[in-house]
Amino acid sequence: MRKLIHILALSLLFTTLSCERRPLLEMSNTHYIRVYIDEVIPNVTTGFYNESNRRPTYNAPGILRVTLADPETGAAKAERFLRNMGMDENGRYYDGYIVAAPGIYSLMVYNFDVETTQVKDINNHFDAKAFTGEIASHLKSNIPSRSRRNSTKQKNQGFDKVVYDPDHMFRVACPDVLVPYVDFVDTLKTPEGKYFRAESMVQSYYLQVRVKGLEFASSSVGLLTGVAGSGWLIDGKMDEEDPVTVYFDMFPGQGPASGMVKGDEGTVTVYTTFNTFGKIPAQQNHLEVTFDFLTVYGDPYSETLDITDVFATKEAQENRWLLIDHTIEIPEPPKVGGGGFDPGLDDWQDVESDVII
Secondary structure: OHHHHHHHHHHHHHHHHHHHHHHHHOOOOEEEEEEEEOOOOEOOOEOOOOOOOOOOOOOOOOOEEEEEEOOOOOEEEEEEEEOEEEEEOOEEEEEEEEEOOOEEEEEEEEEOOOOOEEEEOOOEOOOOEEEEOEOOHHHHHOOHHHHHOOOHHHHHOOOOOEEEOOOOOEEEEEEEEEEOOOOOOEEOOOOOOOOEEEEEOOEEEEEEEEEEOHHHEEEEEEEEEEEEOEEEOOOOOEOOOOEEEEEEEOEEOOOOOOOOOOOOOOOEEEEEEEEEOOEOOOOOOOOEEEEEEEEOOOOEEEEEEEOHHHHOOHHHHHHOEEEEEEEEEOOOOOOOOOOOOOOOHHHOOOOOOOOOO
16 A cells, blocks of 8 residues: 555656646747847938938838857858838837747848848858849940940959949847747847847948039949948958949939039039948059940940049048049030030930849
8 A cells, every 4th residue: 555655656746747847848939039220321311412312212121031040150040031010219120930949049130122132141140141233234235434444454343243232231140149948938139138220231322423514415324443242241241352343323413513613614413322332441542433424416425533532531431422523524416417406404314224133
């Protein structure tokens, strides 16, 4: 009888211990995550040089991709796409749930639905890189300056690799994120106990130059050398060993050009806001911008300017304003039979094309 009681007592003890451990064995490993994005972007959402000019288009991200990776190897172990968007006193945020086993992880977040900016090696935090592709062949063949400027110097500066400027890529990487061993849905946060906050790894620059005879042009594009064509998601820094030439459209300004000098009466500005992963520090000389105009009388007109000194100005350093102190003069159309024509700025044509990714 005593043995039977002992056996029953042991059975009751094991049953009790088993019940206590069951929630840990059946935990869902589901964790809440919230990511805020910093939408204060110079020359895009704030800090415009000229309020009357066309503002660059900014669209909030639609989807954020979250990955948790092995901090030693960088290999992704879990992922989640955050589509739910909200607003509070701290700004715009995206939230959702990610399933991951307990441990210490490296966390990375970036917006997934960007039009021109692509990401490669997405499943390893150490290798993941954002970049843009080369411009479409029909755009490349229509750049007059490129067909003439094919020297070794330009090749060394990456002129042969002409790419689209990147859309804004919001990213955040956080090491040592603790995923605890709990039996309830907890909230993942930084080691300091804060929500994650993503910032854009892309910089926006405002660029303008004075033009005389702009009424003789129907469209214009710009080509800027000496900038990086990609950046690392792990730290948001540019790849300094990836020099490219960035391609962007130019637009006509309204009214007379600011900063006119004597003899520049009747000039206006052409301007743009372009994006880049950064100006390569080693490219201290021969930072050049080429302006390609298509004239209304069918002939192309190009002019290349060295703007190394412009990047060193106070406006460029503090505001990312590239204000070129130069006047481009577009030739008048040839006289045909004593006639001629004088189109105005309203005849400026916007050239639209599909972005091939």
